[in-house]
Amino acid sequence: MITIQSFGSSSAGNCYHVSDGRTELLLEAGLRFAEIRKALEFRVSRLEGCLISHNHGDHSRAAADLMKAGVTVYASQGTFDALKLSGHRARVIRSKEQFTIDTWTIMPFDVEHDVDEPLGFLLANQDGDKLAFLTDTYYCRYTFSGLTHLMVECNYSLRILDANIAAGRVHPAMRPRLLRSHFSLENVKDFLRANDLSKLQEIHLLHLSDNNSDEALFKREIQSIAGKPVYICGR
16 A cells, blocks of 8 residues: 655655655655655655655755655766765666666656656555656656556646736746646646556645646546546645
């Protein structure tokens, strides 16, 4: 059984704790190390690893400190190069090259963001659970079968963004960058329609924009398509 905890899910910092009851992982390390330690009840040694999708600070801020604390960090070469990190705790992973961390089997896959070698992750365990983690991408070229859990960015709604631009609350220059770097409500809905949801148990929506999202609307619209419980990850 997979359990998912959000320690932070916003442009201020993203960090999630995932466990299958045997092996505990972090997905992203975008909070201060002190905050992560506190969220883990000061038992950092519980972690078997940390997966980082890309180098932006709101996803990687504590990477170096985690490595110093004895946690192996898994990320692409492009991410490590941008963070200027190396060493035996820096494990380079590549898109579509599977690896294992104890009871988890993990398949990284490439995503679309404005950095070098960003990744999403498909995690499977020995109980048949399958979790897809997808953030900071405007598109996903892959589909997945047999997902039981989905953690997916739902950063903004195009309709809300355009209304904010028209009202002068958001600068127009934000629009092209968001469209080429983050998952919108509309794209999440298309992604769900393209995938096999027959075994899906729950959806966790990540990284909602402070200005261009609506939690109640997003939860209602995603739930109407998936027919499964939808959770908004805490900020």
